[in-house]
Amino acid sequence: MSRVSLVVCLFAAIGLFAAAQEPKPADPAPLDLTAQQDHKLMMEALKIDSLRPGANGMNPSAPNAANYDESKANPYPNLPDPLILKNGERVASAEIWWKKRRPEIVEDFDREIYGRVPQDVPKVTWEVTSKTEEKVGEFPVVVKKLIGHVDCSRCPQIKVDIQLTLTTPADAKGPVPVMMEFGFGGFGPRPGQTGASAKKATPKPAAKGAGNPFGPPWQPLVLAKGWGYAIIVPVSIQADNGAGLTKGIIGLCNKGQPRKPDDWGALRAWAWGASRALDYFETDPVVDAKQVGIEGLSRYGKAALVTMAYDQRFAIGFIGSSGEGGAKLHRRRFGELVENLTGSGEYHWMAGNFLKYGGPLTPGDLPVDAHELIALCAPRPVFISYGASSGPGAEGQWVDQRGSFMAAVAAGPVYKLLGKKDLGTVIFPEIEAAVIQGELAFRQHKGGHTTGPNWPTFLEFADRYIKIK
Ligand code: GCU
Numbered sequence: 001m002s003r004v005s006l007v008v009c010l011f012a013a014i015g016l017f018a019a020a021q022e023p024k025p026a027d028p029a030p031l032d033l034t035a036q037q038d039h040k041l042m043m044e045a046l047k048i049d050s051l052r053p054g055a056n057g058m059n060p061s062a063p064n065a066a067n068y069d070e071s072k073a074n075p076y077p078n079l080p081d082p083l084i085l086k087n088g089e090r091v092a093s094a095e096i097w098w099k100k101r102r103p104e105i106v107e108d109f110d111r112e113i114y115g116r117v118p119q120d121v122p123k124v125t126w127e128v129t130s131k132t133e134e135k136v137g138e139f140p141v142v143v144k145k146l147i148g149h150v151d152c153s154r155c156p157q158i159k160v161d162i163q164l165t166l167t168t169p170a171d172a173k174g175p176v177p178v179m180m181e182f183g184f185g186g187f188g189p190r191p192g193q194t195g196a197s198a199k200k201a202t203p204k205p206a207a208k209g210a211g212n213p214f215g216p217p218w219q220p221l222v223l224a225k226g227w228g229y230a231i232i233v234p235v236s237i238q239a240d241n242g243a244g245l246t247k248g249i250i251g252l253c254n255k256g257q258p259r260k261p262d263d264w265g266a267l268r269a270w271a272w273g274a275s276r277a278l279d280y281f282e283t284d285p286v287v288d289a290k291q292v293g294i295e296g297l298s299r300y301g302k303a304a305l306v307t308m309a310y311d312q313r314f315a316i317g318f319i320g321s322s323g324e325g326g327a328k329l330h331r332r333r334f335g336e337l338v339e340n341l342t343g344s345g346e347y348h349w350m351a352g353n354f355l356k357y358g359g360p361l362t363p364g365d366l367p368v369d370a371h372e373l374i375a376l377c378a379p380r381p382v383f384i385s386y387g388a389s390s391g392p393g394a395e396g397q398w399v400d401q402r403g404s405f406m407a408a409v410a411a412g413p414v415y416k417l418l419g420k421k422d423l424g425t426v427i428f429p430e431i432e433a434a435v436i437q438g439e440l441a442f443r444q445h446k447g448g449h450t451t452g453p454n455w456p457t458f459l460e461f462a463d464r465y466i467k468i469k
Contacts, residue, residue, distance in 0.1 A: 030157050030256020035242025039344040041258050042352040051359040054340030057398045067333050068397050076331040076364035082375045082414050094418050105376060106310075108367040114306055115264035115351030117272055118253045122151040124162065126280040133170060137220040140170035141228075142286070148276055155255040158247055163236040164277050167219070168228035168286045176228045177291035177466045179318070180277060182270060182300035183231035218455040225459065226468050228287065230277065234300060237273035238266045242348040249273070261352035267325065268351075270300070271307035278313055291315050291466050295458075297451050299349065301385075302326035309376035316465055317382045318458050320451035323399035325349055327384050329370050329410075330363045332403035338363045371410035374440070379418040381465050383441040384408050385454040388431045395449045402428050408440050415439055436461040 033041070043051070055066035067073060082105065083091040091101045110116045130145045148162030168176055222229045234240070238248035246256045249269050259265075264272070274294055281287040293316035296304035301322030308317035319327055324336035325346075341350055342358025357366055374382060384404055387395030405428050412422025421438025429435050434457045435442045441461050445453035 027255050030155060031246045033243060033246055035344045038242045038245055038258060039347055042355060045261055046355055048355060048359060051342050052339045054343050055337045066335055073332055073334040075333050079369055079371060079410050082372045097417055105368055105372045111262045112353045112367060113351060114268040116262050117264050117268060121253055122154060124148040124150050124276045136223055139220060139223040141167050142170050143167045150249060152252060155252055158252040158256060160249050160252055161236060162273050163233040164230060166230045169223055169226055174469060175286060175288035176226060178228045178230050178287050179222050179293045179295055180230040180232060182234050182296035182303050221455050221459060232274055232277050234270040234303060238269035240266060242344055245348055259352055265348055265350040267303050267306045267349045270303040271310055274307045275311045288469060293318060295451060297321055305373060308382060309373050315380060316462055317377060318385060318451060319382060320385045321387060321395060321399050321449055327370055327374060327404035327407050328400045329403045329407045330366055331369055332400055334403055335398040335400040371407040374407055374411035375414035378414045379420040379439060381439045383458050383461055385451050386444045387448050388444055388446050393448050401444055405442055408442055412440060
C-alpha cells in the first residue's frame with residue numbers, strides 16, 4: 001500500500017469512528033394532535049381533498065338522513081366471492097382456503113380496512129395485582145386483577161398498562177372455559193363520543209312496560225355453567241378517539257408520530273390486547289385457554305369480530321350489535337355507512353387507507369366485505385347478535401340487522417367448505433327466532449343496544465362447543 005493510500009485509509013477510519021461517536025439525532029417528541037388534525041394529516045397522506053358526509057341518524061329530514069328504505073339499500077349488490085382466488089380460480093379445497101385464499105383476504109383487511117399490527121410490537125408482562133375471594137350472586141369466585149405492562153423503552157413518554165380482571169368459580173376442579181368481554185367500564189358517555197354518535201350509542205332506558213331491555217346480568221349465567229369470565233378494558237390499550245392515535249399501543253409503536261395509511265386502527269389494537277390477555281390465560285392453570293370466547297357490544301362488538309377473525313386461538317365469538325365496521329356489509333346503504341366511519345369521529349377504529357372509500361372511492365370498491373371477515377372465523381362458531389329493529393325499548397336500525405344477516409349468509413360457503421354448517425336459511429328471521437343450528441348463528445332479541453337478552457341463547461349455542469374437561 002502506498003503512503004498516500006495509507007493516509008487516506010487512516011482518515012477514513014477516523015471519520016467512521018467519529019460518526020459512530022456522534023449522538024444519534026433525538027427522536028422527535030411524541031405529538032399531541034386533535035382528532036381533526038390527525039384526520040387531516042391522513043387525508044393529506046392519501047391525497048384526498050374531500051370525503052362524502054356520513055348518514056345522519058338523528059334527523060330524518062336532513063339531506064343526508066340515514067336510509068331505512070330496503071328498496072334503496074343495495075346499490076352494490078355483488079359481493080366479492082370469498083371462494084374465488086385473486087387469479088380467478090375457484091377455491092376447491094380446504095387446503096387452498098388455508099394456504100392461498102385466507103391469506104389473500106387477511107392481506108386485504110390488513111391493508112385497506114383494519115390496518116396492520118406492526119411486526120415488532122413491544123412485549124407485555126402480566127402482573128397479578130390482587131387476588132380476592134368474592135361472591136357473584138350465589139357463586140363463590142376468585143377474582144384476579146391484572147395489569148399487562150407494555151415495555152415502553154422505545155418511547156418512555158408513552159405508557160400502556162392493559163387492565164384485565166379474571167373471575168373463576170372458587171370450587172373449580174380444573175381449568176375452566178372463560179368468556180372474555182370488552183368492557184365499557186360502566187355505562188354513561190364513553191371517551192371520544194360526541195354528537196349524533198354519542199346519542200345513538202347511549203343505552204336507552206326501558207320504555208314503560210317494556211321490561212328490562214338489557215336483560216339479566218350475564219356473569220351469573222356463565223358461572224352457573226362452571227365457566228369463568230374476564231373483562232378487558234379496551235381504552236387501557238388504545239383510546240377511543242383520533243386524538244389518541246399518537247398515544248396508546250399504536251402511538252408507542254410509532255414513537256408518538258402519526259400513522260402510516262396501512263397502520264392499525266383502534267379495533268385492531270383492541271383485538272391485539274385481547275390476544276395478549278389470551279397469552280396470559282395460557283399461563284394460568286385455572287383457565288382452559290383452548291376454550292376462551294370473546295364477546296363485545298357495538299364498537300366492541302366490531303372489536304370482538306376482529307379478534308375472532310384474526311386470532312384463531314379464540315374458540316367462540318359472541319358479536320353484539322357490531323353494525324358498520326363489524327358484521328354489517330359495507331356495501332349496504334342502510335343505517336350507518338362507511339362514510340360515518342371515515343369521518344373524524346370514528347376513523348380511528350380503522351386503517352387510514354379506509355378513508356379512501358369515503359371519497360373518492362366508494363364502498364363498492366372495497367376488495368373485501370364483512371362476510372369475508374366472518375368467514376375468517378371459520379370453522380369456529382360465531383353468534384351474531386342484535387336487538388330489535390322496532391318496538392318498545394328496541395335498538396333501532398342504525399346497526400342494520402338485515403345487512404349483518406346477509407353477511408352471515410354470504411360467509412356460509414366457507415364454513416361449508418371446511419365441513420361445518422352455515423346458518424341453514426337465507427330468510428331473515430323474526431325477532432327472537434334463534435338461528436343456532438349450525439356453526440354460524442344469528443338472533444335478534446326484543447330489547448335495545450345490548451347483548452343482555454341474547455346471553456341465554458348464546459350459551460345454549462355455545463354449550464355444543466365449550467365443555468368443562
Ligand atoms: C355509534 C356508532 C356505532 C357504534 C356505536 C357504539 O352508534 O355509530 O358504529 O357501534 O356508536 O359503539 O355504541
